[in-house]
Amino acid sequence: MATVVSQQPITSQRPSSNFKASHFLKEPLNVPIKLRQKQFKIQATASQAPLLDPVLSPSKTIPQSYKKKSNEASLILIRHGESLWNEKNLFTGCVDVPLTEKGVAEAIQAGKRISNIPVDLIFTSSLIRAQMTAMLAMTQHRCKKVPIILHDESEKAQTWSHVFSEETRKQSIPVIAAWQLNERMYGELQGLNKEETAERYGTQQVHEWRRSYHIPPPKGESLEMCAERAVAYFEDNIQPELAFGNNVLIAAHGNSLRSIIMYLDKLTSQEVTSLELSTGLPLLYIFKDRKFMRRGSPVGPTEAGVYAYTKRLAQYRQKLDETLA
Numbered sequence: 001m002a003t004v005v006s007q008q009p010i011t012s013q014r015p016s017s018n019f020k021a022s023h024f025l026k027e028p029l030n031v032p033i034k035l036r037q038k039q040f041k042i043q044a045t046a047s048q049a050p051l052l053d054p055v056l057s058p059s060k061t062i063p064q065s066y067k068k069k070s071n072e073a074s075l076i077l078i079r080h081g082e083s084l085w086n087e088k089n090l091f092t093g094c095v096d097v098p099l100t101e102k103g104v105a106e107a108i109q110a111g112k113r114i115s116n117i118p119v120d121l122i123f124t125s126s127l128i129r130a131q132m133t134a135m136l137a138m139t140q141h142r143c144k145k146v147p148i149i150l151h152d153e154s155e156k157a158q159t160w161s162h163v164f165s166e167e168t169r170k171q172s173i174p175v176i177a178a179w180q181l182n183e184r185m186y187g188e189l190q191g192l193n194k195e196e197t198a199e200r201y202g203t204q205q206v207h208e209w210r211r212s213y214h215i216p217p218p219k220g221e222s223l224e225m226c227a228e229r230a231v232a233y234f235e236d237n238i239q240p241e242l243a244f245g246n247n248v249l250i251a252a253h254g255n256s257l258r259s260i261i262m263y264l265d266k267l268t269s270q271e272v273t274s275l276e277l278s279t280g281l282p283l284l285y286i287f288k289d290r291k292f293m294r295r296g297s298p299v300g301p302t303e304a305g306v307y308a309y310t311k312r313l314a315q316y317r318q319k320l321d322e323t324l325a
């Protein structure tokens with residue numbers, strides 16, 4: 001039975017072994033430019049934060065110098081809502097199955113809980129259950145912006161998905177889908193029933209396959225292997241956005257998120273074995289002064305606590321209240 005990770009606010013330093021100081025030394029947005037330059041023009045002046053602009057063609061000049069948008073950013077992590085194979089208790093891994101009705105409700109509920117927390121950019125895995133979760137959650141956000149999946153798999157996909165209205169652009173949130181955030185590849189367990197597999201191979205063996213850090217399931221990825229690609233992606237593509245001041249939502253999976261949380265909270269390979277994430281539960285981190293601070297899970301849109309954590313969150317919420325009053 002899944003348990004929720006501790007919701008106690010804790011402060012954590014990023015593990016120095018994984019820390020890439022170069023992200024903070026080079027011009028901000030180097031990596032974001034790489035991510036977006038083909039499809040988005042980035043607007044910026046010395047005093048203005050860059051804005052994603054899907055209006056203009058990829059060939060437009062990208063400004064070279066940027067000013068940091070903010071010293072603080074929010075990071076929301078959501079494990080997808082219940083999938084049809086969670087319901088059937090089947091090992092899922094990289095098999096691309098959709099949400100159940102309960103999973104849809106969980107995603108909507110997660111959206112309500114984060115509806116007052118700023119989101120500038122969304123990252124999901126390439127799997128539909130994570131993408132459904134992100135999209136459904138954003139239907140509840142009070143900013144009312146439309147999440148738009150970026151298609152840069154080919155030049156044609158980029159060209160054909162352009163948005164030609166500046167006004168519409170401002171009302172959009174880019175969604176970047178990355179396979180590196182996918183669930184751990186479960187190898188020859190994919191599609192097998194978890195209970196039957198435990199009966200066949202023994203509870204201890206199956207527990208090791210599911211929760212140990214180093215031991216992979218047959219022909220699949222260990223958590224360590226999953227962490228290698230998920231954390232590298234986080235460091236290279238997501239952390240620079242946070243460092244720049246962009247607020248990020250990640251919708252992903254039990255194991256890809258466990259590995260990212262291990263990195264954020266500096267857990268040992270032993271500690272991560274007892275970390276369990278519930279489906280559809282949003283977790284909030286604040287990235288400030290190059291540190292990640294876990295702020296637990298917002299209980300609901302009207303709950304005061306979480307907005308009191310930082311002035312910036314409180315101000316964002318107040319702005320929403322005023323705009324929507």
Ligand SMILES: O=C(O)[C@@H](CO)OP(=O)(O)O
Nearest residue numbers: 090091092093183210254
């Ligand atoms: O089946 C899976 O892909 C995962 C997540 O549901 O299972 P586990 O609980 O073993 O990590």
